[in-house]
Amino acid sequence: MPARTNELALFARELLRNPRDISAAVPSSRALAAAMAREVGPQTGRVIEFGPGTGRITRAILARGVAPGDLTLFEMNPEFSRLLEDRFTGVRVVNAPAQAAAAEAPGVGAVISGLPLLSMPPAIQSEILAAAFAVLRPGAAYVQFTYGRRPPLDDAVRRELRLEVTPGSKVWQNLPPARIYLYRRADDVCANSQQEAISRL
Ligand SMILES: C[S@@+](CC[C@H](N)C(=O)[O-])C[C@H]1O[C@@H](n2cnc3c(N)ncnc32)[C@H](O)[C@@H]1O
Numbered sequence: 001m002p003a004r005t006n007e008l009a010l011f012a013r014e015l016l017r018n019p020r021d022i023s024a025a026v027p028s029s030r031a032l033a034a035a036m037a038r039e040v041g042p043q044t045g046r047v048i049e050f051g052p053g054t055g056r057i058t059r060a061i062l063a064r065g066v067a068p069g070d071l072t073l074f075e076m077n078p079e080f081s082r083l084l085e086d087r088f089t090g091v092r093v094v095n096a097p098a099q100a101a102a103a104e105a106p107g108v109g110a111v112i113s114g115l116p117l118l119s120m121p122p123a124i125q126s127e128i129l130a131a132a133f134a135v136l137r138p139g140a141a142y143v144q145f146t147y148g149r150r151p152p153l154d155d156a157v158r159r160e161l162r163l164e165v166t167p168g169s170k171v172w173q174n175l176p177p178a179r180i181y182l183y184r185r186a187d188d189v190c191a192n193s194q195q196e197a198i199s200r201l
Helices: 003-017 030-037 056-063 078-087 098-103 122-135 155-160 186-200
Strands: 047-050 071-074 092-094 108-113 136-146 163-171 178-185
Touching (some): 003 078, 030 163, 030 178, 047 056, 047 122, 056 071, 071 098, 078 092, 108 122, 178 186
Parallel strands (some): 071 092
Antiparallel strands (some): 136 178, 163 178
16 A cells, blocks of 8 residues: 555544544645744754654654754654654654653754644643743744634633744645644743844844
């Protein structure tokens, strides 16, 4: 069977087994994966991906020039984790929930998330975002897509964690179309704008 058919068959099987964890009918399109990876490049340093599934966004991150040794994937599903290990030589695959990323060394340049955040209860959203911001370096972004009309993170959680949200691009070439959002620490965003204002004086 061709690799793409295998991938779709595995995705469909795991969707039937774990509908709540996967929450998507098909993997992300190439257009959405490329848009999600736009924030990163060889200069980003270490990158973490949450919920890579079959690796559509992983491939786009590597295509941006991130070194395989700089990329760590947190995937809860053991079947997807095995596939990712086979597919992406040199990339570290952690078969654990995204919350476990809190134990990584700090200084991460970006967290790219394909998690179904919108369908998670606020307490879990809070744990996941707190784990990401425990390791992200100042000014670095947490990138998340959603099929919903509103930002995917509960607003009370966003305020509690003192995050700013910026809407990114809308990707129509995806089933269903998706919007990308970038989250950063509000204090970092504020410090950056002050810095920019000073440099303009
Ligand atoms: C909607 S699929 C997205 C797959 C892939 N990123 C894509 O865009 O095609 C969501 C993925 O997140 C994984 N997942 C769900 N909850 C998770 C968690 N708490 N930690 C890590 N992975 C999780 C699922 O197993 C699944 O692979």
